[in-house]
Amino acid sequence: GENVEQHPSTLSVQEGDSAVIKCTYSDSASNYFPWYKQELGKRPQLIIDIRSNVGEKKDQRIAVTLNKTAKHFSLHITETQPEDSAVYFCASLYYSGYALNFGKGTSLLVTP
């Protein structure tokens, strides 16, 4: 089955700096790549996603890039704020599949 690797597992940045989280996937037939944010004690929520026919997508301070050839995708957060502190999960979906495969998560800490 699909294997999604995510790194780093922990990331600490100062407020205002950028943060980048990277994921790689194994199955070239995967075509949907969402990112979820889970704040402490809360449920994961979708923050941005990208499909395989797009190379980059932006939403205010967050962006996702996809390199299909290399089979990796990344989350970029600019001008980080303390409220960005959370665990971020990447995921991939196999073409015509029904269930997302998640990475192990990155714990992001933004210090004032």
Next chain:
Amino acid sequence: SQTIHQWPATLVQPVGSPLSLECTVEGTSNPNLYWYRQAAGRGLQLLFYSVGIGQISSEVPQNLSASRPQDRQFILSSKKLLLSDSGFYLCAWSVSLAGGTGELFFGEGSRLTVL
């Protein structure tokens, strides 16, 4: 609007006891339904998913089982819990799309501690 309810929120059970976690979705029909387990350092592990009543796909062999007795009801069960079953269990739903799934909406989770 759609909502998802999951209960109980916390559960402490002895080894060997049974388990039943329940999840219901409101405001939508024929959703895809999922059970994930979240353990420290292991991310979100898919346990079961269902694309329709009575249709269950298992991703991880274990002593857990799932059932979907009604369109918007998903139940996670075990006859005899193991210590390794401890974790945070998340139910989720998504709109059923041709050729796959869309955004997952998670419940608030059930924290299970097996002693």
